[in-house]
Amino acid sequence: MYINTSRVFTYKKPLLITFIILIFGMAVYLRLDFLMSVNHHVSHDTLNYDIMVRQLLEKGIYAYKDSAPNAQVTPGYPLFMAAVYTLVDYHKHDPLPYIRYIQLIISLVTLWMIYKVSRKVTGQTASLIVLLVCSVYPPFIWSNGAVLTETLATFFLMLYIYVQLLVFEKKTNISALLGGALMGLLVLTRSEFLILILPVYAFHFFWKKDKKLTLRLLLFTCLGTGIVLSPWVIRNAVTLHEVVIASTQVNPFQAGTYPDKNYEDGLVDRHGKTQMEVAKERLRIGFTEHTWQFTKWYTVGKLKYIYSKMYFGSGHSPLYPVLPSPLGSTLHLALVYFCPVALVAHIRRWRQSITLLTLILIIMTLTRLAFVPEYRYNYTAMPIIIIMDAITGIAILRWVWQKVTKSGTSGPQEGVANYAECTRK
Template sequence: MYTITSKLLAHKKTLLITIFVLIFALAAYVRLDFLLSVNHKVSHDTLNYDIMVRQLLEKGIYAYKDTQSNAQVTPGYPLFMAAIYKLVDYQHQDPFPYIRYIQVVISLVTLWLIYSVARKLSGRTVSMIVLLISSVYPPFIWSNGAVLTETLACFFLMLYIRLQLEAFERRTRTLALLSGAAMGLLVLTRPEFLILIAPVYGLYWLWKKEFRLTLKLLLFTCIGTGIFLVPWVIRNIVTLHEVVIASTQVNPFAAGTYPDKNYNDGLVDRHGKTQMEVAKERLKIGFTQHTWQFVKWYTVGKLKYIYSNMYFGSGHSPLYRVLPSPLGSLLHVALVWFCPVALAASLRKWKQPLTLMMLIVAVMTVTRLAFVPEFRYNYTAMPLIIMLDAAAGIAILRWAWQKWTRSSNSRKGAVTYAKSTGKP
């Protein structure tokens, strides 16, 4: 009996490994095929990054959309680009194809991290479903063609989550330090994620109610984050004579004050005013004199912009259909619309690590309501939404199956009892 059980387990393990390898092979194929079979468009932001990186390498000036040093954008992605530019001799070769191929490698490592996090949170079945969906979810393929922050930011986010979960489980200073380091790299790539540290540790304290342990882990996470942020802050103090922890870019916040992106609504006279002054005046007038319009815009209006469509990368032609039309769009819509159900399901048993995914999605969604809404903002949330949806979906199916089997067994038991007693 022991031998038979061992053989069955060995065959099951072999089957799972085979499926895992096949899914990864599929993921690698569609990503490489995408890069090779379409013409990639270059976005306005990418062109600005290119000018910035060339200026940095040739003149030693770190500045975005300017020839004077500034801190308009954090240095994570520009330095990533600069390293590749130097490696491939950018003055004689186009560096963009190399960046795209490296991003494919990063995307595959991110895919493994997504699987690893899902496995830790919800087990083997859910993690395999998450892996399959993530391998063919179209934006995770299209983003590799965009010379933008999404692919790198998603990698650092999943690395941070994986290390943070491990730090919470093992409670060691080293893992807390490493999770902070991942957060630091993430913030240098996309600064809005810095806000996550406080709510994440707030949730952990609510789980454990161990103040000293929570404070110790939080301290080392902050130290790890600071290791990567402090050089950037010092640079800004020395060069710009001001303390800048993330970036000084105001435009995304200011642009978010225009309902339905109507930038010519004439609500405020912009002449002679800074972007921040205009933004503050617009918010004051908007919420006092056009209350319903602004409340709707800063809630359902921006949510619709952020989540209603897939992130398309920088664009390409002809359209690369990862899934037969319209399955890609339907997959995205299904994931987004099922997410509220998954969030509600996770709240039922909130003292579990899966709730951390819900918290991150909620915090980042609320944070992004303050800025101009773009489809690209849903990109880093989608791995977490896929995990939540898969976990909730499997839980619902298991509950339905158990209920059906219990009902079926009860009916069979009643029939057996009736036959044994001779009663109709």
């Protein structure tokens, strides 16, 4: 038996278009009403970005938390801010409100890209549910008020995933080059995503069993990424006299070595040592002398910090309740706690395009366990979690319906594992 979620309901095109327009209308209203009806807090990171951008525009120095050139952060978001600052004449107008409204537009385009990615890997019913959930998921609304990387990074991530799915489908050099260029833009916004390239093509090789094709597509993807990153790499080589592909910031890695964020645990003497030296010594002592504590921290401890609560952006007042309390938190926890079920269901039949999303979620979660855990780290993962949950949830409901109506003949494991159009190959 195959579960075809696209036939849970039969849509006529005008009705489908009406549904999409209504959902987007609600999404626009919630995001616009949020930006206009609250006082937005400015975070410590935003203040540092503001100082950085003004220094760049006025003195031509690209430096984060310093007056001397550095590569502490990648230039994607600072350059986005600098462009807005210039367009609105930041000497006369506060540029932050303009950035927030531009981010609103970006978030709506991202919502459409999430829907397009969903349609690439599943049927219409699940895709509409994904679109609806993403339109009202509170962090996707609150983040528009935060002058931080989340909104822009999620846009590039979903655009990259969509094009990468096209690369697997079309197998052309141009599509791979474009996918690589989008990966470059994503890395310039959030550097940790660079690690995805090799696992993505390792998955493609084991899926398609075509070494020459995989290597060709990987080559053009790396070429596209390299072209986009090259100005940044060249700048770092010329200005800093070192090869920096992403960024040089070590603090998040070092801060991640403190179990439960107890930064005064006195495990090592930090005097006269670099952050990397402190981090390495803490890991050596931690895993040898406090093995259980550090093992727990680097697994369930950090996972709890990352996924247990919603991302609130930079904060605002009064609190904008996108959904009546406590529905927002309940929705988040339901999505997170159902995700392991979805992961198992998709991994059981991994030779399919949805596995790309599963792989990205797993790799990024494991990568973030190396750094200091923050709730904001779950933000870029949530579109993928919502897509995976919707596909699996619809598959389970379809199987239950078939069992209740006695129209199915398969067992529960087969029913959940086989998706047909719900998980296209």
